[in-house]
Amino acid sequence: MAAGAPRIFVSHLSGVAVFDPNGDQVGRVRDLVVMLRVGRKPPRMLGLVVELATRRRIFLPMTRITGIQSGQVLTTGVLNVRRFEQRPTERLVFGELLDRRVTLVETGEEVTVLDLSVQQLPRRDWEIDRVFVRKGRKGGAFRRAKGETLTVEWSDVTGFSLEEHGQGAESLLATFEQLRPADLANVLHHLSAKRRAEVAAALDDERLADVLEELPEDDQIEILGKLAEERAADVLEAMDPDDAADLLGELPEEDKERLLSLMQPSDAADMRRLMAYEEHTAGGLMTTEPIVLRPDATVADALARVRNPDLSPALAAQVYVCRPPDDTPTGKYLGTVHFQRLLRDPPYTLVGSIIDDDLQPLEPDAALPVIAGFFATYDMVAAPVVDEAGSLLGVVTVDDVLDHLLPEDWRETEYHLEEGVGADGA
Template sequence: MAAGAARVFVSHLSGVAVFDPNGDQVGRVRDVVAMLRVGGRPPRVLGLVVEVVSRRRIFVPMTRVTGVESGQVITTGVVNMRRFEQRPTETLILGELLDRRVKLVDGGEEVTVLDVSITQLPARRDWEIDKVFVRRGKGGALRRKGEALTVEWSAVTGFSLEEHGQGAENLLATFERLRPADLANVLHHLSPKRRAEVAAALDDDRLADVLEELPEDDQIEILGKLKEERAADVLEAMDPDDAADLLSELPEEEKERLLTLMQPDDAADVRRLLAYEERTAGGLMTTEPIVLRPDATVADALARVRNPDLSPALAAQVYVCRPPDETPTGKYLGTVHFQRLLRDPPFTLVGSLTDTDLRPLPPGTPLPAVTSYLATYNMVSAPVVDDSGSLLGAVTVDDVLDHLLPDDWRETELHYGAPGMSELPEAADGRR
């Protein structure tokens, strides 16, 4: 710890970069591991859960931490690259202690844990929890009023008791800047209980984005723990193709019940996708590409492309069609690529820029043919058109990759690591 620093609050460590002695970044802090002790003694801090660039989570013992300062953690020695596995005697401070309702020893008043601070013991490398930042009153929502105070660990009780209905607002506050894929990784490593509580605390749009990045088993588990009305709302907020993929894994009765609860227009898009074989262009496509009429201008097209909710693949091109503008559209006329839009004046009509050379894909095109099409023409997205000439949707390269990679690819680390990490030898993890 930096000289003169009294303590560090754990929420401030979330996402902080971790560096080795050579100055190379090892990864980022995702949680802190502690071991509760009996008799009111402050818990011993065992180490940090660090997410390396491959999204693997490893354990870095606190005995190897030489500094926590200036928004970074400095370590010494070699790092064990084995995947972190939580032991029964261990507690994750961010994942399990934040938002807990505990009681003050003096008076028995119920308070909610907002944060926890840790400190390094004098003349040693051992660390322990020393303070708890709490808010008086029931509930853990940050927006609620109530006196906040910092107390000694020994001044509160109830951390070792199992709690049902634990909130997640303060935990989410520490991860609010994470991308959906990274937040999904956080959820995947939580206990089923905490995973359900965090999902319940997320708003529909954020939860929809995160669900799209989770492994299939986690998706089904979370959706199954939501009330049916909310599950339908979340499905509406998902991309139609992702919602269709998720619903296809549910029992027929449950799938139909959720589709009935969804808004008719959203449900119609999903039903249309469910009608196609999974590994075909129709089963892979999204029904929400950018569709413009031929009399729209380049300025109109660029305005649509700038929509931050669009994926880069969908924003790479626009599809020119006769009315109606929603899929299935009127006659498909062709594609205008983003680069072409940048080369022409804003008042130019997109109908005059349309690329008609590339044939569209029929909805029954099998996955290998879709993959070859994208690779042959260096495309990140391809139009899917039916026999009548109507645009049904677009297949994007990310959806193709989802089906080309192994089924468990979201649960396994990528085949590369942080700079220099492959040379680090195995070492004891330091947990006793």
């Protein structure tokens, strides 16, 4: 569902079938999971509670939903079948928000929530934007009853949102929701260990993964060690593979193997492959998830992949053309197509005809000074890593190079927080 598309009322999602990319039904929607925010800001939708055929209820993040249309939910096909467990910052729409008594801001009148509408925003974010309410006596959601009904903006009612005061992790997360991961990491670093663990436990997996990537190593290990093992494995899967591999490499062998055994086999294989390289080499710095296309893909195909909002700017700056297989390690690496070139050529142009094959790729054992020199010489933000057989192994991005060139304690400085957000802000 693209930004600007018609809103969907949640009552229409109850019991809707969920399908994988092959058209096979994997379950049905049983609830929606949202996170309330400070003041009157609309809640952010985190995902769906899906009931499988086995009656087990699992969590399906919005990042793994490709569409909601014609009474069905379409997914990427990647499911975590661990049983859903509600976290402190999460609210269930059907279970907690519907049939609730709230107050109209303008008149002070109490009304009953009958339904809520959700809408997709840019960058694939979803939020609840409107509330369908009934005046008069209380009654069940979805039940007909006497009394005037009306639809109002989320900000036009009170009784849902978090209060501004309080020191719970829930309020703290809402307060710092707009912070970039690096800035939130700085806040966490200056909290007490107890408070840091509380906030980390309340963050959703994707957000915690982003924040962990920005924390000093000691903080990473401390936070990961306080998570339940299954959740720790989920968070590692959500991290960039190179960052996750670095973190795993710092753990005792027994802990590392236990976490790897809990991860999806493909993700665990990526981690093991990355940990086989020395830390300060191209193989140790690379990520295994670049944009890989076959030579018969078109410029339109490439631009569609580049538009993925989950990609970092460095990974979105270019695509890598390889013969199949498309997953790293790929078939023969043919060359790179830069984003600017994609903008200059017609959409039907085959990427195999516009590749840049002049630059030599990095070897996996290339040392950090060689990598830094490559970036400085050719003004690149990402560089392919190719093995002796000519297969693309991964891509080194400039941010990972900087991480290893800067002093070890650079993350503990606050030069990037112009507003001085720190422990006092918590």
